[in-house]
Amino acid sequence: MLKPxxxxxxxxxxxxxxxxxxxILNSETNVVFSGTAYYVAATGCDCNxxxxxxxxxxxxxxxxxxxxQPGDAVFFRRGDTFRGRFSARDxxxxxxxxxxxxxxxxxxxxxxxxxxxxxxxxxxxxxxxSEKFLDDVGxxxxxxxxxxxxxxxVDFSTMTNLTDCKPFASWRDLANDLDFYHDLGGPNVTGxxxxxxxxxxxxxxxxxxxxxxxxxxxxxxxxxxEGHNIRINNLCVRHAGNHGIGSLTIHGLTVDWCVFEWIGxxxxxxxxxHPVRFGNAVEIYGGCSDYIVENCYINQVYDAGITHQFSAxxxxxxxxKDIIYKGNLVENCIYSIEYFNGIADxxxxxxxxxxxxxxxxxxxxxCGFGKQRPDHFVECHIKAWDHYNHADNMIYxxxxxxxxTYCLLHIxxxxxxxxxxxxxxxxxxxxxxxxxxxLGLTPTKVTPYTDEVIENETAVDKDNVFYVI
Numbered sequence: 001m002l003k004p005x006x007x008x009x010x011x012x013x014x015x016x017x018x019x020x021x022x023x024i025l026n027s028e029t030n031v032v033f034s035g036t037a038y039y040v041a042a043t044g045c046d047c048n049x050x051x052x053x054x055x056x057x058x059x060x061x062x063x064x065x066x067x068x069q070p071g072d073a074v075f076f077r078r079g080d081t082f083r084g085r086f087s088a089r090d091x092x093x094x095x096x097x098x099x100x101x102x103x104x105x106x107x108x109x110x111x112x113x114x115x116x117x118x119x120x121x122x123x124x125x126x127x128x129x130s131e132k133f134l135d136d137v138g139x140x141x142x143x144x145x146x147x148x149x150x151x152x153x154v155d156f157s158t159m160t161n162l163t164d165c166k167p168f169a170s171w172r173d174l175a176n177d178l179d180f181y182h183d184l185g186g187p188n189v190t191g192x193x194x195x196x197x198x199x200x201x202x203x204x205x206x207x208x209x210x211x212x213x214x215x216x217x218x219x220x221x222x223x224x225x226e227g228h229n230i231r232i233n234n235l236c237v238r239h240a241g242n243h244g245i246g247s248l249t250i251h252g253l254t255v256d257w258c259v260f261e262w263i264g265x266x267x268x269x270x271x272x273x274h275p276v277r278f279g280n281a282v283e284i285y286g287g288c289s290d291y292i293v294e295n296c297y298i299n300q301v302y303d304a305g306i307t308h309q310f311s312a313x314x315x316x317x318x319x320x321k322d323i324i325y326k327g328n329l330v331e332n333c334i335y336s337i338e339y340f341n342g343i344a345d346x347x348x349x350x351x352x353x354x355x356x357x358x359x360x361x362x363x364x365x366x367c368g369f370g371k372q373r374p375d376h377f378v379e380c381h382i383k384a385w386d387h388y389n390h391a392d393n394m395i396y397x398x399x400x401x402x403x404x405t406y407c408l409l410h411i412x413x414x415x416x417x418x419x420x421x422x423x424x425x426x427x428x429x430x431x432x433x434x435x436x437x438x439l440g441l442t443p444t445k446v447t448p449y450t451d452e453v454i455e456n457e458t459a460v461d462k463d464n465v466f467y468v469i
Contacts, residue, residue, distance in 0.1 A: 003464060003465065003466055004466070005429065005466040005468050006466075009429070009466065010429075010468070013361070013363075013400060013402055013429075016361060016400075017329055017331075017361050017363065020297075020327075020329045020361060021297055021329055023295075024257060024259065024295055024296065024297040024329065025101070025102070025259065025297065027234060027257040027295070028234075029075075029095050029096050029097060029233070029234050031073065031093050031095050031231065031233055033071055033072065033073040033093050034071035035068075035069055035070065035071030035072035035073065036051070036069070036071075036072050036073075037051070037072070037073050037074075037075060038050040038051065038057065038063075038066070038068075038072065038073070038074045038075070039051070039052060039053050039055075039056040039057070039074075039075050039077070039097060040056050040057045040058070040059075040060075040062070040063060040074065040075070040076045040077065040082065041053070041056035041057075041058070041076075041077035041080055042058070042077065042080035042081070042082070043056070043058075044056035044057050044058040045057070045058050046058050046059055046061070046062040050062070050066075053077075053097060053098070056077065059082070059084065060082050060083070060084035060085060060086045060105070061084060061086075063086045064084075064085070064086040064087055068089045068092045069091070070090055070091025070092070070229070071091055071092075072091070072092050072093075073092065073093040073094070073095065074092060074093070074094045074095070075095055075096060075097040076094075076095075076096055076097070076103035076105075076235065077096070077097060077098045077103060078096050078097065078098040078099055078100040078101060078102060078103055079098065079099070079100035079101055079103070080103050080104070081103070081104040081106055082103065082104065082105055082106065083106050083107070083108065083109060083110070084105075084106075084107060084109075085105070085107050085220050085221060085222050085223065085224070085240070086105075086223060086224075087223070087224045087225070087226040088223055088224070088225050088226065088227065088230045088232065089226055089227050089230070090226070090227025090228055090229065090230070091227065091228070091229045091230070092227070092230060092231075093230075093231040093233065094223075094230075094231070094232050094233065094235065095231075095232075095233040095234050095235070096233070096234040096235065101236070102234055102235055102236040102258070102259055103234075103235060103236065104235075104236045104237075104238055105222050105223060105235055105236070105237045105238075106215070106222075106237075106238050106239050107217075107218050107220050107221075107222050107239055107240045107241070108215040108216045108217070108218060108238075108239035109216070109218065110131075111213050111214060111215065112129065112131070112140070112207070112208075112213075112214030112215070112216060113207065113208050113211045113212055113213050113214045114208075114213075115131070116129060116130040116131040117129075117130040117208070118130075118200065118202075118206050118207045118208050120206070121171075121199070123171075123172050123174075125177075125201050125202060125203045126171065126172070126174055126199055126200070126201050127199065127200050127201075127202060127206065127207060128171075128197055128198070128199055129197065129198040129199075129200065131198075132191075132193060132196045132197065133182065133191075133196055133198060133216065133218065134190055134191050134192070134193075134196050135189065135190055135191075135218060135219035135220070135241075135266075136182060136184060136189045136190070136218075136219040136241065136266045136267040137182045137198060137216050137217060137218055137219070137241060137266070138151065138217040138218075138219065138241035138242075138264055138265025138266035138267070138277065138279060138302065139151060139216075139217040139241070139262070139264075139265040139302070139369060140178075140180055140198075140200065140214055140215070140216060140217075141214070141215045141216075141217065141239065141262045142178075142211045142213065142214055143211050143212055143213055144213060145261065145262060145300065147178065148178070148262075148369045149178045149179065149180040149200060150163055150176070150178060150179050150180070150372050151163060151179075151180060151181070151182070151265065151277075151372065152168055152171075152173075152174060152179060152180065152181040153267075153275050153277060153372075153374055154168050154181075154275065155273060155274050155275060156186060156187040156270070156273035156274075156275075157272055157273035157274055158273075161173070162275070162374035163372050163374065164176075170183075171183060171197075171199035174199060174200075174201040175201070176201065177201060177202065177203040177204070178200070178201065178202065179200075179201045180198060180199060180200040180201070181198075181199045182196075182197075182198050182199075183195045183196065183197045183198075183199065184196060187270035187273045187275070188270070189219065189266070189267045189268070189269065189270070215238070215239045215262070216239065216241075217239050217240065217241035217262065217263070217264065217265050217266065217279070218239070218240070218241045218266070219241045219242060219266040219267070220240060220241060220242055221240055221242045221243045221244070221245070221246035222237045222238075222239075222240040222243070222244050222245065222263075223237065223244065223245045223246070224245075224246050224247070225245070225246070225247035225248070225250050225253060227250075228250055228251045228252045228253075229251070229252035229253075230250075230252065230253050230254075231253075231254045231255075231256070232245060232253075232254070232255045232256075232258060233254075233255075233256055233257055233258065234256075234257045234258065235258050235259075236258065236259040236260075236261070237258065237259070237260050237261075237263070237281075238260075238261050238262050238263070239262055239263075240263050240264070240279070241264065241265055241266030241279060242264070242266055242278065242279055243263065243264070243279060243280050243281070243282070243283045244260040244263045244280070244281040244282060244301075245281070245282045245283065246280075246283050246285075247283065247284045247285070247286075247288075248284075248285055248286045249284075249286030249287040249288065249318075250284060250286070250287075250288055250291070251288070251289045251290060252289070252290045252291075253284070253288070253290070253291050253292070254292045254294070255282055255292070255293045255294070255296060256292065256293070256294045256295050256296065257294075257295050257296065258296045258297075259296065259297045259298075259299075260281035260282065260296065260297070260298045260299070260301065260305070261298075261299045261300050262299075262300045262369075263279055263280070263281050263300070263301045263302065264277075264278060264279015264280065264281075264301055264302025264303055264370070265277055265279050265302040265369070265370075266278065266279060275374075277302060277373060277374075278302065278303055279301065279302040279303050280301060280302075280303045280304040280305070280306075280307050280338070281296075281298045281301045281304070281305045281306065281333070282296075282298075282305070282306050282307070283304070283307045283308075283309070284307070284308045284309070284320075285309055285310060286310055286318060287310070287317070287318045287319045287320060288308055288320050288321075288323065289319070289320075289321050289322050290322050291308060291320075291322070291323045291324070292323075292324045292325075292326075293306050293324070293325050293326075293328060294324065294325075294326045294327050294328065295326075295327040295328065296328045296329075297328070297329050298328060298329070298330045298331070298333065298336075299330075299331045299332055299333075299368070300331075300332050300333070300368045300369055301332075301333040301334070301368065301370065302334065302368075302369065302370040302373065303333070303334055303335060303338070303370065304333060304334070304335040304336070304337065304338035304383065305328070305330040305333040305335070305336050305337060306325050306328070306330070306336070306337050306338070307335075307337065307338040307339060308320050308323060308339050309338060309339060309340050309341070310340070310341050310342060310350075311340070311342045312342025312343050312344075312387065312388065313342065313344070313345055314344060314345060314348075315344055315345050315346045315348050316344070316348055317348045317349040317350070318341055318344075318348070318349075318350050318351075319349065319350075319351055319352075319353075320339075320341060320351070320352040320353070320355070321351075321352065321353040321354050321355075322353075322354050323352075323354070323355045323356070324356045324358075325337060325356070325357045325358075325360060326356065326357075326358050326359050326360065327359050327360065328360045328361070328362075329360070329361045329363075330360065330361070330362045330363070330381075331363045331364050331367075331368075332363075332364050332367050332368030332369075333365060333368055333370065334365065334366055334368070334370040334371075334373065334378065334379050335365065335378075335379070335380060335381070335382075335383040336360075336362035336363075336365055336380075336381040336382070337357060337360075337362070337381065337382050337383070338382075338383040338384075339352070339355070339382075339383075339384055339389075340383075340384050340385045340387040340389060340412075341387060341388060341389055341390065341391075342387045342388050343387075343388040343414075350388060350390055351390050351391065351392075352389065352390065352391035352392075352394065353391065353392050353393055354392075354393045354394075355391070355393070355394040355395070355421070356395055356397070357382070357394075357395070357396045357397070357399060358395070358396070358397045358398050358399065359397075359398050359399065360399045360400070361399070361400045361402070362381040362399060362400065362401050362402065363400075363402040363403065364402070364403055364404075365379045365380055365381050365403070365404035365405065365406075365408075366379025366380075366404055366405030366406055367405060371405070376406075377406050378406065378410075379404050379405045379406040379407075380404050380406055380407045380408055380409060380410045381401045381404055381408050381409065382396070382401075382408075382409045382410065382411060383410050384410060384411050384412045384413070385410070385412055386412045387412055388413075388414045389412055389413040389414060389419060390413070390414055390415075390419060391413060391419045391421070392418070392419070394421035394422065395421060395422045395424070396421055396422070396423045396424075396426060397422075397423075397424050397425050397426065398425050398426065399426045399427075400426070400427045400429075401426060401427065401428045401429065401430075402427075402429045403429055403430060403431055403434070403468070404430065404434060405434070406434065406435060407430075407434065407435035407436060407437055407438055408428055408430055408434075408435070408436055408437055409423075409436070409437035409438070409439065410437070410438045410439075411437070411438075411439045411440075412439075412440065413440075420439070426464070427464045427466070428464065428465045428466065429466045429468060430465075430466075430468070431468055432468065436465065
């Protein structure tokens, strides 16, 4: 029910979030495995056997190409950064060893403040980067996240920059400080050596002198699942333009005590010249079972922090069951948690079952770098879109939903009586000019919840709903 917010509630939540973040950042490795342990370090060599901390491998390419067996474990040395990506194999655990901060998996190929040149063009304050990117770059991140670039996202059917809704014909139209454009030669997400050039407007001098680090969210997943029964533990994943972890249908995936930051923003595709950007921290696209994301810190993601999803259409069965999202701290994502399962083109089974979203602290939806996205009035902490979402035994419990630039919940289901999740014992905090929720069969087509509806709504019975000024 609506209540005036206690003066000390926000400081208490700030403290809880800080404690949880420190617990996640400083978590120790505690994994059990039955096979062989392999080690990877920035001082290693791929010619080593990788079997001890004294003989570690060096690169993610080695990890990606090696034939692991179910039960094996791969340990990355804490404090090291590993540039590139890898595929996680069937039955293998990936974790950390040593002391210090979590090892970083980083698809960004290099630090653009130290590698290559930013060459002045004949347009004042616009620089051309000397290194080519044949695949789309979703964002540029400066000095570890102190600032970031705004991408010129061009609708080629109208020659408009959808980020600011102004006409845009080429890099010469970059208007504001830290705007950038990736020239891939028209409406394509891949380029050639003749184009594929990055242009950045910097009104405070050459980017390589202005910043100590420039990282690139390149068009790839950092970790791709290729198998089942995989555990990703105590890793830090940054600067994937697609997803931090991406998977198709999978059985048995645990992601715990990990950090995901600055994920997404790459171009997914063009439709009639209209661009679509994307990028989630942890995504399953397809069916899943025994899927756990627990005790992770997720910050600055273009789309969703955590998601399981499958669109409408096609003819295969898609079953999503036994899913747990628990104990996570998610901040500054467009959607903290996203899920949907669309109806099939035939009578294939589409169903979600036994989904638990509990004990999470979800904050500031819509406040991250994803706010540069072209579509607005979509931001929320739970996003189910207007999909079929046939489900049972879905529970949202003991979560903190702390402010969104649009609404807190967007929950859709085919049957509002039988398929609606159970929502209990949560704390909802929303600004006075924000929306609480959109619930129902097609939520975007109905009037959002008003104060009067919340006062009488049984769906949030026993929850605490606060508004702040």
